Amino acid sequence: MYFCYISRMHNYCKKRRKLSVLITSIIIVLIVFISSVIRYDQEKDELLKFQDGRLQQMFTSSVQVKTAENKSSRYQSNLRSIKNSISNISPNRVDLTGANLSHIFISVKTTSQNHQRRLQLLLNTWIMYAKTQTYIFTDNFDNSLDESFPGHLINTNCSNDHNRRSLICKMGYEFDHFILSGHRWWCHVDDDTYVNVVELVKLLGTYKHTEDWYLGRPSLDHPIEVIDHLHRGQKLAFWFATGGAGFCISRALALKMVPYAGGGRLQRAGDQIRLPDDCTLGYIINSVLHRELTVIDRFHSHLEPLGRISPPDIRSQITFSYNRRKNRINIVNVPGFSEDIDPTRFWSIHCHLYPLSNECLSHPDR
Template sequence: MLRQRNHRNRLLISIFLLVSILLALTSVMNRKEHSLTPNIISQTIILIRTSNRCQTRLTYLLQSWLSSSLAQQSKIYLFTDRIKKYTDKRVLKSFKTIIETNCSETHGRFDLCCKTAHEFDFYYHLSRTNPDIEWMCRFDDDQYVNLENLYKFLPQFDPFSPYYIGRTSLNHRLKTRNHSQTFTFATYGAGVCFSRSLLARLRPYVSKTIFPHNCIKQRLSDDAYVGFLTEVILNVTLTSFQELFHSHLEKLDMSFRQFSFAYLRRAITFGFAWDRYDLSWLPIIHQLIELIHKGEQQAAERLWLFLRNYEKEHPNRSEYKRDQTCLPSQTERH
């Protein structure tokens, strides 16, 4: 009996040790897998929409958040209407990849929907040869984008789930004539990100031959129609982050003075409206963001205080004035 009991105890101890070793190995493997964080930069494409009428804006982008190094633009793509109309060829040479949409340069509903359809079409074309792309984020040419914050933000979401991320455009929900269900949408002016899962589900509805015409049929802008498709047709709710994404559509009294330094550090986009802040502020804001990234906390806070006080002492900068960064289109000139 004693010999059997000792044998059983030795067997239990052996099993316990074996299980402990297996658990330890599993834990190590899990830690290794967890430490292999995905290369979010290579898995995210950045699309920027502009027009030949707004060539000055591109200079400000290159002086701020958008690197002028072509090697660092491998996943950044510029969309414009007609390349041949550019007078500043040096600006064009500063971009690694430029996609010409041949959509009208005006700001009409059909024209904007045409440009949006080209953005989606480009993603589907690119994804055929780049299956590792997990996110498509698109921005306008009058925005500051904190790319480092964006790349830290996206990994908390599963790209294989349908995600539609941005800033809610209106404080009320919309309704179309043919559908009883209401919906909301992310304003394109604040930047929007789509996961690969949602992009796969959107594909039948956003082709260049279908999307612009259905925009008109529903009497919706391009970003509103994307919201309609996403929430009403695909039943995917907008994931809104009002504190991280900002557009030029925000009220004039929503000035930099009302942002705390901590709030600024977290933000992903800022919208620069010519009737509130002109785009010459972009390089200055970029220097501030760079100080934050470098850990120069005290210098960043001092510059922040200067900018806030400057705005307070120069209220005329918030007065209505014509946008000097975009020339009027041919239709607007007549």
């Protein structure tokens, strides 16, 4: 009897030892796996920072060469404008976790004739919630705007017309300032766009800036096809995110774009396809670098029927636009102020999102 008991205990202990060894082995494997993942991410981040430094050196040297070749007063004014704006941008510490508002560089493209007509509306609404992260790119200096938005008004000295070269000129400045800023994300919008800042931050928090991301919404349901003017008889087909709805580009992807878009090279790419700025960026990303556009249907431009956005869905959308030209009214269907008071519906959207904000509670027409 005693022998049987000892034998059973021995078998039991033997099984316990085997189980203990198995559990220990699993724990060791998990620790090794997690350590390797963390080490891979750290190495990837270090590589990104190394590439960032190398490309910034390359970009800076290209600007210096360009400065030596261009002694005109207009170019010197452009360079001073860049240096002044860069001095007001602080590079953020890079890590791999999520995103918050301080990680985002938001550029708004406008023109001097829209400073009062369009831009002031944005300054009074959504820009108030992203003032430190937002930079205005225009074509003429505005003393009153510079005083109310110091250090964030960038005078590009580009032409104030709406042809493709003028648009690309401004977009090139936006791209260069983002590269030099050190931020994780670049988000571009036009001066007729309202940005739901909260949802924008949430969206970018679901993607890694150390990976190649091109987020936006195309205005076409098929790739655009154009003639390649550098290679006679050939055509190019690519997707692009329409600038009117806004788009965002991760830092990792932007660094890969520097040889094709940085330091004034964006204009050369635009001349190859002879299309505007948003198309040119799409060409570089989709056709040259072979990176895909990730479609975010919560970006909206005036090229779609905005009235289809129902009031319950407004809070979850990221950008909005409007169009009231030549008796063609295309606006968001949102309750609030009358159309006489709020023809763009931006104030109504803003107070729908922030009903208890000071600017909404104190609005004279509330």
